[in-house]
Amino acid sequence: MTATAPRGTGGVIPGRGDGGPAPRRAAIPERTLRTDRWWVQPLVTVVVLVLFIAYSTFRAFQNAHYYATPYISPFYSPCITTRCEGDSFPEFFTGPSWISPAIYILVLPLGIRLTCYYYRKAYYRSFWLSPPACAVAEPHRRYTGETRLPLVGQNIHRYFLYAALVFNVILFYEAFRSFRDETGEWGHMGLGTLILLANAVLLFMYSISCHSCRHIVGGRLNHFSAHPLRYKAWTWVSKQNARHMQYAWISLFGVAFADFYVFLLATGTITDLRFF
Amino acid sequence: MSYDATFRVWRGDADGGGLQTFTVAVNEGEVVLDVIHRLQSTQAGDLAVRWNCKAGKCGSCSAEINGRPRLLCMTRMSTFGEAETVTVTPLRTFPVIRDLVTDVSFNYEQAARIPAFTPKPREADGNHRMQQVDVERSQEFRKCIECWLCQDTCHVLRDHEENKAAFSGPRFLIRLAELDMHPLDTVDRRDAAQDDFGLGYCNITKCCSEVCPEGIHLTDNGIIPLKERVVDRRFDPLTWLGSKIGRRPKG
Numbered sequence: 001m002t003a004t005a006p007r008g009t010g011g012v013i014p015g016r017g018d019g020g021p022a023p024r025r026a027a028i029p030e031r032t033l034r035t036d037r038w039w040v041q042p043l044v045t046v047v048v049l050v051l052f053i054a055y056s057t058f059r060a061f062q063n064a065h066y067y068a069t070p071y072i073s074p075f076y077s078p079c080i081t082t083r084c085e086g087d088s089f090p091e092f093f094t095g096p097s098w099i100s101p102a103i104y105i106l107v108l109p110l111g112i113r114l115t116c117y118y119y120r121k122a123y124y125r126s127f128w129l130s131p132p133a134c135a136v137a138e139p140h141r142r143y144t145g146e147t148r149l150p151l152v153g154q155n156i157h158r159y160f161l162y163a164a165l166v167f168n169v170i171l172f173y174e175a176f177r178s179f180r181d182e183t184g185e186w187g188h189m190g191l192g193t194l195i196l197l198a199n200a201v202l203l204f205m206y207s208i209s210c211h212s213c214r215h216i217v218g219g220r221l222n223h224f225s226a227h228p229l230r231y232k233a234w235t236w237v238s239k240q241n242a243r244h245m246q247y248a249w250i251s252l253f254g255v256a257f258a259d260f261y262v263f264l265l266a267t268g269t270i271t272d273l274r275f276f
Numbered sequence: 277m278s279y280d281a282t283f284r285v286w287r288g289d290a291d292g293g294g295l296q297t298f299t300v301a302v303n304e305g306e307v308v309l310d311v312i313h314r315l316q317s318t319q320a321g322d323l324a325v326r327w328n329c330k331a332g333k334c335g336s337c338s339a340e341i342n343g344r345p346r347l348l349c350m351t352r353m354s355t356f357g358e359a360e361t362v363t364v365t366p367l368r369t370f371p372v373i374r375d376l377v378t379d380v381s382f383n384y385e386q387a388a389r390i391p392a393f394t395p396k397p398r399e400a401d402g403n404h405r406m407q408q409v410d411v412e413r414s415q416e417f418r419k420c421i422e423c424w425l426c427q428d429t430c431h432v433l434r435d436h437e438e439n440k441a442a443f444s445g446p447r448f449l450i451r452l453a454e455l456d457m458h459p460l461d462t463v464d465r466r467d468a469a470q471d472d473f474g475l476g477y478c479n480i481t482k483c484c485s486e487v488c489p490e491g492i493h494l495t496d497n498g499i500i501p502l503k504e505r506v507v508d509r510r511f512d513p514l515t516w517l518g519s520k521i522g523r524r525p526k527g
């Protein structure tokens with residue numbers, strides 16, 4: 001027995017996304033026919049990023065409890081004004097007292113995360129719903145992607161990477177300085193030292209696994225065979241690059257945790273666990 | 277072991293259509309295409325479906341199963357519960373011809389626009405030579421079976437018909453990347469990638485990589501490297517300067 005398909009009438013139904021009519025496409029009114037819980041991932045991303053932004057904004061403006069000898073919170077490092085607590089970094093100028101020293105520097109780490117290829121994917125999907133998940137229609141009428149201002153500005157990502165690499169060096173420097181005790185004597189190590197060190201390593205792995213970094217160390221070449229060392233470096237960076245998303249999240253948690261640990265020390269809530 | 281499954285299959289043409297529900301037998305080890313064929317031979321003799329190899333290599337049987345772009349022949353029935361309704365629809369991004377068959381000529385039009393491979397002159401003995409490490413990256417993209425699942429999923433095309441004029445889709449961005457990375461090729465396609473093929477439209481949300489049945493890392497290994505190459509040429513004053521004073525020849 002054969003049945004003839006129903007032939008409906010007049011159906012110019014768009015691919016949904018409200019991008020105007022899409023002539024001759026199959027008439028399927030549902031925004032998506034996915035049956036899995038595709039909305040979980042964007043939702044989790046929004047929640048985690050909003051929590052992080054709220055916490056880091058609060059801490060950056062708090063302008064207190066960011067230094068507990070010998071540790072400085074990564075949010076305030078490098079601390080470059082004369083108003084800084086502690087003596088960790090050359091003080092270049094004196095700003096107005098109501099401006100937290102974190103404000104001068106946080107734009108750079110913020111910049112690399114905002115223009116990062118991975119975070120772009122994360123926030124385009126979860127905040128801008130463009131698309132919320134694969135094969136789920138986005139709500140926007142028009143879409144121009146990264147072709148015009150401001151989003152064409154994402155293309156300067158590599159300059160934020162250069163800045164981030166400088167920050168990576170500074171964070172290692174601060175971590176090494178925390179091998180001194182309260183009196184400035186070398187040969188101290190506390191849990192805070194390990195936390196600052198781990199934070200520096202994670203942030204470094206985040207930078208080194210960056211897509212722009214992968215391009216710069218070797219990706220732009222067409223003849224690897226003529227550049228064996230860069231090929232080696234590219235191969236290694238490529239391996240890290242495959243884990244860039246993981247580094248992005250772990251280093252984000254890491255930096256918040258390191259800050260929180262310093263906060264707890266600075267407010268006297270806990271005392272540092274001291275190994276020697 | 278057999279069981280009866282509930283299938284909803286989109287039937288219709290460009291003038292309209294809808295989902296039609298069937299109850300159909302499923303045997304152990306079958307894929308969705310087997311079940312569609314059973315429908316065709318037992319209940320819906322005029323059901324249109326395009327297929328060829330049944331081995332995931334010809335790229336003909338692309339459709340959407342429970343809303344996800346997939347190859348009908350590579351989607352095992354065992355991935356669904358026996359009580360689960362399986363919904364099969366045609367690719368949404370392209371005009372439908374009938375039932376599960378769509379008109380994918382947009383993709384062949386895009387393919388024809390790509391500046392062709394233009395090798396440098398042969399060596400004195402008449403051969404072209406290249407090292408494996410140099411051509412390896414391009415080879416990943418040669419695995420493409422042109423199933424157009426990435427093109428179908430990409431929201432730039434899927435949700436915005438009007439973008440088809442400006443954006444050629446992920447398959448062709450990796451084709452451009454393949455040629456631009458090729459050790460023998462001599463054409464610089466970076467300006468064209470940006471201006472003629474709409475590289476800037478891609479917002480690297482990676483759905484193309486998620487659906488590719490060949491497991492090609494379209495975004496990480498093709499599109500992002502291509503974006504970085506375009507940055508070298510268009511957005512980075514330092515590399516631009518380097519190329520002007522001759523410090524940075526191509527490759």
Ligand code: SF4
Nearest residue numbers: 430446478481482484
């Ligand atoms: S990564 Fe770019 S090309 Fe791939 S599906 Fe997303 S927007 Fe389209």
Ligand code: SF4
Nearest residue numbers: 420421423424426488
């Ligand atoms: S890149 Fe993958 S998904 Fe896209 S057409 Fe080729 S095989 Fe299909």
Ligand code: FES
Nearest residue numbers: 116117118210211
């Ligand atoms: S830091 Fe994520 S891609 Fe550069």
Ligand code: FES
Nearest residue numbers: 329330335337349
């Ligand atoms: S029939 Fe050839 S890929 Fe499915």
